[in-house]
Structures are given as structure tokens and as C-alpha cells.
Amino acid sequence: MEYKRFKTADDRFQVELGSKVLSQILTQVAISGRYETGGILIGRYSGRYEYALIESATKAPRDSKRGYTWFNRGVQGLQRLLNIHWNKQHYYLGEWHLHPFASAIASGTDISQMFAISKNVKYHCPEPILLIVGGNADEYELKVYIAVNGKEFLELFPVNNTGIS
Numbered sequence: 001m002e003y004k005r006f007k008t009a010d011d012r013f014q015v016e017l018g019s020k021v022l023s024q025i026l027t028q029v030a031i032s033g034r035y036e037t038g039g040i041l042i043g044r045y046s047g048r049y050e051y052a053l054i055e056s057a058t059k060a061p062r063d064s065k066r067g068y069t070w071f072n073r074g075v076q077g078l079q080r081l082l083n084i085h086w087n088k089q090h091y092y093l094g095e096w097h098l099h100p101f102a103s104a105i106a107s108g109t110d111i112s113q114m115f116a117i118s119k120n121v122k123y124h125c126p127e128p129i130l131l132i133v134g135g136n137a138d139e140y141e142l143k144v145y146i147a148v149n150g151k152e153f154l155e156l157f158p159v160n161n162t163g164i165s
Contacts, residue, residue, distance in 0.1 A: 006144045006156035014051045024057045029098050030137035036071035038097025042085050094129030104134030104143040114147035
């Protein structure tokens, strides 16, 4: 299986994204059209949390709200889904969303939300990942970020994709 790999400039953090996950996200991007959409990222960490493998991306829960330039992810059904994944040692890793026909650069709102998640003990995720798709399903830009303990917000950059499985 092909993976897309990203890492921070200082090599502290790495994220791998499976081709299945990108396909899941791009399907939701195509369905959403001009409206923002998003969901959560599920996967696993290495022992010291410096490496994350994203294995699944959800579609927007039914109670999500969205517009042309904003998205509020709902929660309906997520706890049940996370409980199922938890038993497989797959965990909540963060969020993904679409900036339709726009840049994938994180906004101030995106950054604030990720810091809030990293500080909220209910998420059990002090280093949440944010994946943003800019554009549309046919022509898109992909950016990956990590919020570190509510103090740092770092971009991860693409590296050689080696097909690790």
C-alpha cells in the first residue's frame, strides 16, 4: 500500500497517510462541492508519539454545520466509532477539513481549534494532527500540521514516499 509521508522541518514528528485515507477524504471533498466539510482522523502512534499512521478519515457527522467558508464538525456517532477503533488500538489523531477552491493554509480559527483540542483532556490527544485539503477533488493541495501541547503549531512537509506498509 502506498503511503504519503510528512515530517516537521526539525524531524521531531512524522505522519504517514495511506492512499485509502486520501481516497476517503477526496470522496467527501467531491460530494461537498463548494461547502466546507471535514471529519476526524483515526490511527496509531509509535511508542514515543513522534510518529503517527493515519489509517482512517471519517466523513462529517450528521450534526455538523457548514457553509462556504466555515465548518463546525458535529459529534453524532463519533464516540461509538472511536470505541470500536479503540479495541483495535486505533485512536483519535486529529481533524481534517476542506477549504473549497482555496488554499490549504491553516487559518487562525484552525490553529485556535487545534490548540483547544490539544489542551482538552477529553480528547486524550495532546498533539492533534490537522490535515487540510485546499481546492477540489480534481485539483487539490494537501497540508498537514500538528499542535504540540497547546504551545507550538508546526507544519509537516512531504518527504519521499517509499511505500512502507
